[in-house]
Amino acid sequence: MIIAPFVDIGLALLVIGVAVWTSFTREAFSAVIGYVAYGLLLTLVWVRLYAVDAALTEAAVGSGMTGVLLIGAVIRLRPTQSLILREPLGLAAKLLAGLLSGAVTIAIAAVVLNLPAPPPTLAPEAAASLHTTGLGNAVTGVLLAYRAWDTFLESFVLLLALIGVWSLAQDRYWGGAPRLAGPSVASGPLTFLAQVLPPFGIVVALHILWVGADAPGGKFQAGAILAAMWIIVMTARLAAPPSINQIWLRLALIVGPAAFLLIGIAGVGLADGFLAYPEGKAKPLIIVIECFMMLSVAATLGMIVAGPPRVEALK
Amino acid sequence: MNAANLAGLCAAVLIGLGLYGLITHPHPLRKILAFNLLGSGLFLLLAVIARRGAAAGLAADPVPQALVITGIVVAFSATALAVSLVLRLFEAANDVSLRAEPPATPSEGASS
Numbered sequence: 001m002i003i004a005p006f007v008d009i010g011l012a013l014l015v016i017g018v019a020v021w022t023s024f025t026r027e028a029f030s031a032v033i034g035y036v037a038y039g040l041l042l043t044l045v046w047v048r049l050y051a052v053d054a055a056l057t058e059a060a061v062g063s064g065m066t067g068v069l070l071i072g073a074v075i076r077l078r079p080t081q082s083l084i085l086r087e088p089l090g091l092a093a094k095l096l097a098g099l100l101s102g103a104v105t106i107a108i109a110a111v112v113l114n115l116p117a118p119p120p121t122l123a124p125e126a127a128a129s130l131h132t133t134g135l136g137n138a139v140t141g142v143l144l145a146y147r148a149w150d151t152f153l154e155s156f157v158l159l160l161a162l163i164g165v166w167s168l169a170q171d172r173y174w175g176g177a178p179r180l181a182g183p184s185v186a187s188g189p190l191t192f193l194a195q196v197l198p199p200f201g202i203v204v205a206l207h208i209l210w211v212g213a214d215a216p217g218g219k220f221q222a223g224a225i226l227a228a229m230w231i232i233v234m235t236a237r238l239a240a241p242p243s244i245n246q247i248w249l250r251l252a253l254i255v256g257p258a259a260f261l262l263i264g265i266a267g268v269g270l271a272d273g274f275l276a277y278p279e280g281k282a283k284p285l286i287i288v289i290e291c292f293m294m295l296s297v298a299a300t301l302g303m304i305v306a307g308p309p310r311v312e313a314l315k
Numbered sequence: 316m317n318a319a320n321l322a323g324l325c326a327a328v329l330i331g332l333g334l335y336g337l338i339t340h341p342h343p344l345r346k347i348l349a350f351n352l353l354g355s356g357l358f359l360l361l362a363v364i365a366r367r368g369a370a371a372g373l374a375a376d377p378v379p380q381a382l383v384i385t386g387i388v389v390a391f392s393a394t395a396l397a398v399s400l401v402l403r404l405f406e407a408a409n410d411v412s413l414r415a416e417p418p419a420t421p422s423e424g425a426s427s
Binding site: 004005008009012015016019020022023028031032035038039042045046048049050051053054057058061062065066069070073074076077080081086088089093094097098100101102104105106108109112113115119120121122123124126127138139141142143146147150151154157158160161164165168170218220301304305307308 | 319320321322323324326327328329330331333334335336338339341342344345347348349352358359360362363364365366367368369370373374376377380381382383384387388389390391392393394395396398399400401402403405406410411412
C-alpha cells in the first residue's frame with residue numbers, strides 16, 4: 001500500500017500533537033478531554049500494530065473508563081484550579097525537567113532503532129500449542145491458558161483497587177451509596193441516551209465476550225462496555241448507585257475471581273496443577289471463567305468509577 | 316521507516332512528555348494524567364515489540380500483547396485509587412497542594 005506510510009506519519013503527529021496539548025493546556029478540564037481524545041487516537045495506532053485486543057482494551061478501559069473517572073474528579077476539584085498559578089515552578093526546574101525528559105526520550109528512541117534483529121519472539125510457542133486449548137485467539141490463549149496466573153492475580157488487583165477506593169469513605173457514609181458527579185436533576189438528552197444506548201451496549205458486550213475466544217475481544221473489553229452502560233444509567237439518574245453493603249453487589253464483585261479460583265484449584269486434582277485445564281476441556285472452562293469475570297469486571301469498574309460512598313446508609 | 320519503528324519513536328516522545336508533566340505540574344490530578352500518558356507510551360512500546368515479533372502466521376507476538384491488556388487494567392486500577400486519594404485529600408484539607416506545609420501554619424483538621 002502506497003498510502004499507508006502517510007497514514008502512519010499523520011497518525012503519529014496527531015497523537016503527539018494531542019498529547020502535547022493535554023500536557024500543556026492550562027485548564028484541567030481541557031486536559032482531561034484532551035486525554036480521552038488522545039486515548040482514542042492511540043487506539044488507531046494499536047490497530048496499525050495488529051494489537052486489536054489491546055486497542056479494544058485501551059479504548060474501553062484506558063481511554064473510556066479512565067476518562068469518566070477523571071472527568072468526575074476534575075468537576076469535584078474545580079476549586080483547586082488556581083494551584084497552578086499559586087505554585088509556579090521556576091524556570092531552572094522546568095529546564096532541568098525538560099532536559100531529563102528529553103534524555104529519556106532520546107535514550108528510548110535509540111533503543112527502538114537498535115532493537116535486536118531477528119527479534120526475539122514467543123509467537124511460535126504460543127501458536128504451536130494453541131490447538132490444545134481449542135481457542136482461535138492467541139491473545140486469549142496467553143491470557144487464560146499460558147499466563148493464566150497474571151490474569152488471575154489481575155482480577156484481584158481490580159478488586160483491591162475497589163477496596164482501596166471504598167476504604168477512603170468517611171466513617172459516617174460507610175455502608176451507604178456512592179454519588180456520581182454531574183447534574184443532580186435528569187436532563188432530557190442524557191435520559192434519552194441512557195434509555196436507548198444500554199440495549200445496544202449489552203448486545204455488543206456479549207458479542208465481544210463470545211467472539212473473544214477466536215477473535216479480538218474478551219472479558220475486560222466486554223465488562224468495560226457493560227460498566228459504561230451502567231454508568232450512563234446512573235449518571236442520568238435513572239438508577240441510583242447501590243449501597244456498598246448490598247449482598248447482590250458483593251456477590252457480583254467476587255463471582256468472577258471466585259470462579260477463576262475454583263476452576264484453578266480443580267486443576268490441581270483433574271489436570272497438571274493449579275490453573276491447568278483438563279485435556280479437551282480448556283475452551284469450555286475458559287468461557288465459563290470469561291462469563292463470570294465479565295460480570296465481576298463490569299460491577300467492579302462501575303463501582304470504582306462511582307467512587308467511595310457519599311450518601312449515608314439507610315438505617 | 317516502517318510502522319513499528321515510527322510507533323516506537325512516537326512512544327519515546329510520549330514517555331518523555333509524560334515524565335515532564337509528572338515532574339512539572341503542581342496539581343496532583345495533572346500529575347496522574349501525565350503518569351497515564353507515560354504509561355500509555357510504555358504500552359505502545361510493548362505493542363511495537365509485539366509487532367516486531369510477528370512469526371508463525373501471527374501478525375504479532377501475543378505474549379507482550381496480553382501483558383499490555385493486563386497492564387492497561389492495572390493502570391486503570393492504580394489511577395482510580397490515586398484519584399480517590401486526591402479527592403479525599405480535598406475533602407479533608409480543602410486543598411490538594413503537595414507542597415510541604417510550613418510548620419507555623421496550623422493544619423486544617425480532617426473532617427471525618
